[in-house]
Amino acid sequence: MPPLDWWVIDPSGYDGAHFATFPPELITRPVIASCPEGGTILDPFGGSGTTAAVATGHGRNCISFDINESNLDLARERVGMFLTEAERTPA
């Protein structure tokens, strides 16, 4: 039986220009455990879009924010066709 209070997860590489990207495996378990298929995940610190990529890859929707607009382009690359850009804040 795997421990429930800690996980062993390999850090996975990410070549994009983000300094603190989560390994997708870290996000997969909570996405599947906490949100039904067709449900929506909210990630207010979206960064390079790991949560959005994992969520959409597992049949969930995702609303993702990030204070740094350049991260939108990283997230778009990772989520691809599933990402709808709501609005860019005027500079």
Ligand SMILES: C[S@@+](CC[C@H](N)C(=O)[O-])C[C@H]1O[C@@H](n2cnc3c(N)ncnc32)[C@H](O)[C@@H]1O
């Ligand atoms: C640890 S990183 C998230 C990494 C993300 N989980 C991934 O895998 O790419 C935290 C992110 O929060 C963003 N951030 C920091 N303060 C914020 C704020 N007040 N509102 C929205 N985003 C913020 C940063 O720009 C950074 O991209």
